[in-house]
Amino acid sequence: MSRAGVPTTRSGSPRELVVKGAHVLDPSAGLDGVMDVRLEGGLVRELGDNLRGARELDASGLHLFPGFVDVHAHWRAPGHEHREDVESGSEAAAAGGFTGVVTMPNTDPVVDRPVVVEGLVRRIERESRVRAYVSAALHVGLAGERLTEMKLLREAGAFCVSDDGLGTQRASVLRSGMQYARAAGLPLILHCEDHSLATGVVHEGKHSALAGVPGTPASAEDVATAAGLILAAETGARVHITHVSTGMSAALVGFFKRLGFADVTADTTPHHLTLTDELVATLDGLFRVNPPLRPDADREAVRAALADGTFDFVATDHAPHAAHEKDLPLQEANPGFLGHETAFAALYTELVLPGKLPLARLVAAMSCAPGRWVGEGGSLAVGSVADLVLVDLSEQWTVGRETLKSKSENSPYRGRRLTGRVAGTIVGGEVVFGRQDTLESSGARFGVRA
């Protein structure tokens, strides 16, 4: 029996909760205004004015969106729990407003056998605060040679397969992988990177040259993106291209979507939407990430692709690394950034507040579209699962160790002041994260009626 897409959260109690007076925004359901929302039995039951319930959450002054869904995260279990684990990863997700997360398979052991999938699913059922969906590996050991047993992985509970972290170097392997995944009924999440070109540690350009740090050309991503799209079109597999970071790759995704014969979606990350490779000048290993931060022209192109719908989602690529793996020169540091806890605030601060992206488009890209992709969440329409995020759009805060629930602290926004902060997160009708200080300062509070 396949458990793909089955919620693996420990919440789901049927208790009634009425969230009162928040500004509800859900572009997928055409909701935009102050109203009350009744949650019961794990579902959204009623929207309206003056609703009363056995438990009430006064959320006046806050915004209420469908919970964010992150299709790309590394919770590091099994094997790298010094960086993150299911408990801390899901706490970080909940603190960032994420109610659903897809976990990546580049663990130790790699998630390439049914027994590993089953172990991880069980751990998620026991330890996760939010819904989590397991991505198994596309090939054994993520070595790019032998494909995994995808039907068995699906039966063990895998939701999708991915080559994330490394990519797939041989087009013939990728093509067969797509055919097998399609036959097994699994979507693929592709990390597009050609290792014959990706020989550096940062984006190849002015800043790599000035810093004397080896660069990787943008073509390392673009060549692989083109191959992935061509093979998706040929095989008819359901393919999601993750962390698209260049203008060329964005254009390629747009081209194939317009052709209409590939079942393709794509995302970009908060960091590629907000930061550039100018940070290479710091020489600080904190800023090493894969794909690398790009020049402003690429940042502008991915912003445009998100705004016009070429990219369906934002996904964080939450990639925790311990201090001893990041507090190093760029060449020696592990690539990766924390993402869950700053995603909304970084994008609200850098894109929505300056008028570069409508708030409704951000909610569609963080909640509605990825919720549809995982098959659950992403909507506040009556009958939807009661997965919600409450946000204080006026709160300003500074990112630091003390604000992070993650075990690691490799946030590229460390020390930055951001606007917009998650006040509460609800999964299956139960509060899994709440910042009482924010709830109180914005007038929101729990009240249990007699």
Ligand code: DOR
């Ligand atoms: O920067 C990255 N870190 N990119 C990846 O693709 C993998 C990730 C990791 O696992 O640390």
